[in-house]
Amino acid sequence: MYESCDRRTFLTQTALSLGALPALLQVTAQTAESSRPNFLFLFVDDYRADAIHALGCNAIRTPNIDRLVWQGTAFTNCYNQGGWHGAICMASRAMVMTGRNLWDTHALDASLPEQAAAGKLWPQRMQASGYRTFMSGKWHVNCNPAKVFQRARHERPGMPPDIESQYRRPEEQKPDPFDPADTTQGGYFTGGKHWSEVVADDGVAFLRKEAGDEPFFMYLAFNAPHDPRQTAHAWLDQYTADALPLPPNFLPGYPYKDEIGCSADMRDERLAPFPRTPFAIRTHLREYYAIITHLDAQIGRILDALERSGRAENTYIILAGDNGLSIGSHGFMGKQNMYEHSMKVPLIMSGPGIAADRRCDALVYMQDFVPTLLELAAVAPETPMDFRSLLPLLRGEESSLRPHIYGAYMMLQRMVRGERYKMIYYPTVSRYRLYDLQEDPFELQDLSEVPEHGATLKELQEQLQRLQKEMHDPLSGSVS
Structure with missing residues (x-):
């Protein structure tokens, strides 16, 4: 089982394979069908x-994601590059399907059916x-998954059925109206x-019944861990709210929240009372961590099944997030902002020849995994993609893919x-807000009005203008 092997044991077992990294990542169209890699x-x-x-x-506690x-x-x-409306995940997932940047994907979204x-x-090209x-x-995504995949099971919407009692809570010395373990409220428990x-x-x-002998791609x-963050007591009881550390950049509120589309009336921001309190944020963190630990256990079940199938050694595993989340950082609850906690997402890749226990700090987009996967599968996309293969980074041929990252939220926020x-x-x-992420990774000290950083601010303004043109940003030319 994945939870029974510690880090040292695993690395000892896998270290001998790393010398073959360059050769194993050289996948060509001539690869024999029997050895074509699988993708999870x-x-x-x-x-x-x-x-x-x-x-x-x-x-x-994330023992199975830790394994990856x-x-x-x-x-x-x-x-992730952001979104064109409050449901950031729609833009993020549409970009996965198109392989195009944010605003080009926005223009293509209506044509996805x-x-x-x-x-x-x-995915159809892979099939x-x-x-x-x-x-x-x-x-x-704005098309039917049954048209996109050979087999589609249990298509779910953007979030589970909403639960009104999860909003504007909890308040100290008042009963909490939301019980994350109550299966009768619906939400994630809808359907039983x-x-x-x-x-x-x-x-x-x-993996047990349908994979067959063909190479497979599983999506x-x-x-999870989107709200309503519901789990059984077995997972919730692993965390004590009072013992959880607050985010280092916790704030009771954000000074420009109304001007940037994150007012107290926005759905995500209504999840906790205003002003934010340590009590409320720790309560939400407990539920967030619990649903993640439950999610992690389900990932472990899938990884165990892959091992039992006998096909793990020839399978690339990619774990990625669609967007981040605030949960009290900078006074926000949602992800509709340009701070690191909301723009950065997990991206982990493992598989034949990929270096074990390695961290890559190059600037990448989550959607870069798509051309990477297609290159490994020796499958050509229907049209060129804006995102870039990660293989030069994985092979050690390059240390960087791009010098800057772009971000946007509606017509209200931009970042570089x-x-x-x-x-x-x-x-x-x-x-403007300017941060030195090397010295200030939690983005606490705004340097935009510090004279010594004037040249840096100007250089980043120019880079944002360049990226806006490249991305066909509807606000291109707005930076003064």
């Missing part, structure tokens, strides 16, 4: 990049090249079984991040 894609929702024990979060970290390469500066009907999306494709879980467990059931069943997408400095721009109020 694990997609998680609203998952902060720092909420993994093996990557430094001592407060959380130890056996593979974790990209520690991985970003036609592209799927014509067999032009990349056409001989892959057996399977999907279960959250979809939230927790949705994370259903995804794992589907993945295990596919397993969990709604370089290796060290990051700038956030609020166009409706002509306000």
Whole structure:
């Protein structure tokens, strides 16, 4: 079982294979059908990049995700580009399907049903090249997954059925109206079984009964840890709210929340009372960590099934998040902001020849995994993609893919991040924020009005203008 092997034992068992890294990652169209690699894609929702024990979060228990970290390469500066409305996950997942940048994907979004009907999306290209494709879980893309995948099970919406009692709570010295373990409230328990467990059931069943001898691509997408964050007491009882550390950048509120689209009336921001309190945030963190630990156990079930199938050695595993989350950081609860906790996402890759227990700090986008997967599978996309293969980083041929990262939220927020400095721009109020991520990783000290950093601010303004043109940003030219 995955939980029975510690880090040292695992690394001892796998170290001998690393010398073959360059050769194992050289996949060509001439690869024999019997040795074509399999792909297991694990997609998680609203998952902060720092909420993994093996990557430094001592407060959380994630033994199975830790296993993936130890056996593979974790990209520690991985970003999503943002979104064109409050449901950031829709843009993030649409970009996965198109392989195009944020605003080009926005322009293509309405045509996704036609592209799927014509067999032009990349999972369909994989099927056409001989892959057996399977999907279960959250979809939230503007086309029918049954058209995109050979087999689609339990398609889920953007979030479980909402529960009104989860909002504007908890308040100190008042009864908490929300019980995360109450299965009668619906939410994740709608249908009689927790949705994370259903995804794992589907993945295990596919590996046991349906994978066959063909190479396979599995797309397993969990709604967790998106709210409503519900789990049984067995998972909740592993955490004590009072003992959990607050985020270092906790704030009671954010000064520009109304101007940037994160007012007290926004759905995500209504999850906790205003002003934010340590009591409320610790309560939410307990529920967040508990649903993640439950999710982690379901991932472990899938990994165990893969091992039992005898196909693990020839399978690439990719774990990625669609967007991050705040939960009290900078006074936010949601992900509709440009700070690291909301823009960065986990991205871990393991498989034949991928270095074990390695951290890569190059600036990447989560959607870069798509051209990476296609290159490993020797499958050509229907049209060129904006995102870039990670193989030069995985092979050690390059240390960087791009000098800057771009981010956007509606017409209200923009960001650009370089290796060290990051700038956030609020166009409706002509306000900049500048952070030195090397010295200030939690983005606590705004340097935008410090004269000594004027040249850095100007350089990042120019880089944002360049990226806005490249991305076909509708606000291109707005940076003053």
